[in-house]
Amino acid sequence: MTARILVVDDIPANVKLLEARLIADYYEVLTARDGYEALAICETCPVDLVLLDIMMPGIDGFEVCERLKANSRTAHIPVVMVTALDQPSDRVRGLKVGADDFLTKPVNDLQLMSRVKSLVRLKNVSDELRHRAETAHAIALQDMAARDRQEEPGSVLVVDGRASSQERIHKALAPIAEVTALSDPQAALFEAAESNFDLVIVNSNFEDYDPLRLCSQLRSLERTRYIPVLLVVEQGADDTVVRAFELGVTDYIMRPLDPNELVARSLTQIRRKRYNDRLRTSLQETIELAVTDGLTGLHNRRYLDNHLKLLIDRAVARGRELSLCITDIDRFKSVNDTYGHDVGDAVIREFARRIRSTVRGADLACRYGGEEFVVVMPDTTRETAESVAERLRFIVESIPFTIPGGEGPLSITASLGIASLVPGEDTPETLVRRADRALYEAKNSGRNRVVAAAA
Known part of the structure; x- marks a missing residue:
């Protein structure tokens, strides 16, 4: 694992x-003689870690660290302060300005x-x-840091074999966690x-247990x-x-414990954990946005294109039926032309709601594009799929669409095409194509009807 x-x-x-x-350990090394040069390098060049002296001319290491952590372009770079200062108060001050760690000169190679x-x-x-999340969201690191300072107390689990040291740790961390x-x-x-x-x-x-075993177990479990x-x-x-x-x-601290250093190191780890949790949440939201239609909340065509083959392969492997509608x-264009696109969007949202109310839990409903929707029905014969489609057609036709803002109610109808899987012959493309031809036939033969494609 190399780094700059x-x-x-x-x-x-x-x-x-x-x-x-x-x-000697194959790291790429950059050097700076003072704080100003260090700030300029971090601003213009990708850096993975900063080893920062404290006592320097111009601006000292504390101020350099504070500036790095306050800048959204450099806030994510870990900073280790390396100094001859060995008082606990100096370590705590370094950690409070954002340093990720603190090493005392002369530096121990192993540490x-x-x-x-x-x-x-x-x-x-x-x-x-962070890079994955930024593909969809502009993450403001300064705002995140500000939220970190205002968050609720952390939640800390202390695993300690002695009641007396448990009590000391509990007392030190009580104000923050x-x-x-x-x-x-x-x-x-x-x-x-x-x-x-x-x-x-x-x-x-x-006395009779290796604490590293617990550390290893914590790292091996998905939940921890x-x-x-x-x-x-x-x-x-x-x-x-x-x-x-x-x-x-992630970190270590030596006995005898300095309460202030314990608090500072704990806060650093809690903030990093919450920051990475937010990144993971942002990534999950990004994935969901990528496969979800924003107007209706249904899955979108991208999701259908990726998932339909899996459903077909599963049906073939298990010798089960599968149908697609x-x-x-x-006449959706006339709705947009007469009432405007806001009303058109409201009709699409309500149409999607009625699809959700009609299909079964195992069915996959997607917005295919514009006013077209696809429902994939696993373990479903053509006859059953026709029954489901007819129920949806009836619900759309029989209940007028009430539109916010006073327009309507509007009378809406839908045409539906059905195709059932032919094992060994159908691909996702051919199955959709046959259902689309059935839909075209339903349109040409008068609309507001269900047509099933021949096998």
Whole structure:
């Protein structure tokens, strides 16, 4: 997994050390001597991670980080602050301005590479979701960040073998989150799968249980795969940290716990989780929009084109019947010409509602285009399909269409064509074509009728 990493430090020797270590692991490295140069590079060049010194001339690392996170073009870039400052207050300040992590000089190689790999992996996931979502929606990252600050408290699951440390963690997180604390790892796994947590904190203080096993299980379950995991470890537990990141743990914090750092790291993970959740929701909405007709709420032709072959293949494989109906609103052009397109749209919406009220749960109803609709009926003979179509024709004809705004009620009729699957002969195209010819015959023979195509 390669990435482009920007190293920002005003001391050339520090830059060379970090650059050599990263290049040895095949990362592409960019360098900057001060904050202004770093901001310019991030604005103009794709960067996957920033390793940022704090004490620099001009603007310090805190301000650089704050500016990066406030800019919608660079807000998604992970920032790791690398500095000689080692006070908890400095770490907390860095995390509060938006830093994703904090490393103290001299940098431990294992910690550095573990952080880099973890944050690059998380950024790749976020980028993929963000790019897909942006194909349909313009995502305003600044607005998202503002909403993050105003959201309800997070939901955190603490898995800790000792009641005393559970209590300390609960007390520290109480102002920002609703905390559930458990001492049984397996019970915690079930709780995480059944509930909707924003963060799981796993303390490694169990005497007879490997906490990394729980971390691995959390990553293997579909329901918990995307929940951030924060691991609490002893000072010097480098091997545990490296292994934890390989298993997909999101972050770690060392004992003794500083409450402010715990809160800052927890908030960072909660916000990232909610941001990615919104991206996934946006992606799902995009998919739904792509296959849904906006006017009627029915599936659209794109969905029909992709799904009809699957339904036909399934019917053939199981030796089952399948029928297809194409229906068209009679003389719809005159409705638009006489009353306007707003009334025409209202007629189409009401027509679609009547289709939904007529077809069965297993049937697939789609808007084919304009005033044409298609209903695919699995496990349905031609005779049954004719009966369903006749019921729809009657409902359309017998109940006038009431139009908002005072027009109407309008008398509307529909013509319908039926075709049933001929196994081994029909493709989606030929089945639709035969139903369309039957519809054409219904139109030519007087409209307001159902015609079934010959097999």
